[in-house]
Amino acid sequence: MKILHSADWHLGHQLYGYDRTEEQLDFLAQLTQLVKENQPDAFLLSGDVFHVPLPSIAAQKMYNNAMFELHKAAPDMQIVVIAGNHDSASRLELSRELWDYHSVHVIGELYEQRTIDYHKFIVPVQDKGYVVAVPHVYPRNFPPAADGSDAQAAFFRQLHEQVQALNTQHKPTVLMAHLAVQNVDLTGHKRFQDDTIGTIEYVHPDIFGQYDYIALGHIHRCQTVPHSNCTYAGSPLAVSFDEDYQHSVTLVTMESGKPLEIQHLPIENPWPLLTIPEQPLPFDEAIACLQRFDDQRKAYIRLNVTTQIALPADYNEQAANAARQKQCRFCTLQVHYETALNNPQLLQSITPLQLQDMSPAEVADKYMKALSVPQEKVQNFLEMIDEIQHEINQQQAQ
Numbered sequence: 001m002k003i004l005h006s007a008d009w010h011l012g013h014q015l016y017g018y019d020r021t022e023e024q025l026d027f028l029a030q031l032t033q034l035v036k037e038n039q040p041d042a043f044l045l046s047g048d049v050f051h052v053p054l055p056s057i058a059a060q061k062m063y064n065n066a067m068f069e070l071h072k073a074a075p076d077m078q079i080v081v082i083a084g085n086h087d088s089a090s091r092l093e094l095s096r097e098l099w100d101y102h103s104v105h106v107i108g109e110l111y112e113q114r115t116i117d118y119h120k121f122i123v124p125v126q127d128k129g130y131v132v133a134v135p136h137v138y139p140r141n142f143p144p145a146a147d148g149s150d151a152q153a154a155f156f157r158q159l160h161e162q163v164q165a166l167n168t169q170h171k172p173t174v175l176m177a178h179l180a181v182q183n184v185d186l187t188g189h190k191r192f193q194d195d196t197i198g199t200i201e202y203v204h205p206d207i208f209g210q211y212d213y214i215a216l217g218h219i220h221r222c223q224t225v226p227h228s229n230c231t232y233a234g235s236p237l238a239v240s241f242d243e244d245y246q247h248s249v250t251l252v253t254m255e256s257g258k259p260l261e262i263q264h265l266p267i268e269n270p271w272p273l274l275t276i277p278e279q280p281l282p283f284d285e286a287i288a289c290l291q292r293f294d295d296q297r298k299a300y301i302r303l304n305v306t307t308q309i310a311l312p313a314d315y316n317e318q319a320a321n322a323a324r325q326k327q328c329r330f331c332t333l334q335v336h337y338e339t340a341l342n343n344p345q346l347l348q349s350i351t352p353l354q355l356q357d358m359s360p361a362e363v364a365d366k367y368m369k370a371l372s373v374p375q376e377k378v379q380n381f382l383e384m385i386d387e388i389q390h391e392i393n394q395q396q397a398q
Helices: 021-038 057-073 096-102 151-166 283-292 315-322 352-356 360-370 375-397
Strands: 002-006 042-046 078-082 104-107 122-125 129-133 173-178 213-217 230-232 248-253 261-266 273-281 300-307 329-337
Touching (some): 002 021, 042 129, 042 213, 057 078, 057 096, 078 129, 096 104, 213 248, 273 283, 283 300, 283 315, 315 329, 360 375
Parallel strands (some): 042 078, 078 104, 213 230, 273 300, 300 329
Antiparallel strands (some): 248 261
């Protein structure tokens, strides 16, 4: 069985107010070509189809057209899509029955009228094998285990038993999910660089049971997690400047009696995200680097600046003017302060520019550290922030 694995498209994402439709359409064209060339048995999209729960009409049309084009490129290919934490589960499932006619299987919600139908999550791939598709679910929202054990572990255990009962001929089985496993490389996920920041919740790979391949989404760096068969396809396009690595989709070939073959197929972005200069320089020198940047080169630009004092009041205008006659798009500054301004205990030292680039969770984290709040309480509070924001997003999408 051959599968093409992708995740974290974030369709509709805007970078510092710039529309990214051109890049996203270019990626989808590359993806369609890869499907034509490789003719996989299944295409897996492991969550975060859209960037927000209530995507624009343009983003939804882009997704619909992409599904049609992928189906046309390989008519016998099964397409399986799950909801990520950025998606509205109910909205993604809205046309589920219609998509079935085009071999597109959409799994957004865990429950069907408050009950669990485990067969909903199991997709046969012709006569080649099975894909088990689990959408993003917060651990506390899994159905309670009958024996009082961990609810999330019990759900995956029951699901594994169901597919094993169906798979009497021992064909390849694949699990897809949208979550974070232990020992994952979080490079590029700014909020989570320090394990005390953010509300990411980890699971141990053993929770899933035995599958030939585990196709994950949620983490944007393409990787196979050490000591496991869990692979993140990563995002095909960088969502932030901190995702400074090759983006790709993953082609997996499973053949009985042979080792798993995994290939990461690179995706090229016509609008790369660049931080210039490579090493931070004083503001005036960084502006000079931007002025020397190739007039015809497409790129999003983050200026890498170092300073001992406050930046000029018109720093943003100066940078915008330096890029005005160029193809590139100036976005923001990465500022390195040469004083104690980076000390998270010194709340009074956070500049407006730093505050602008911080999430509410990061602000709360710094504040509570300064007050010496116990780490367990800090983590509980940050989890509450994330869950409230997720519920707000879901309500806005309905």
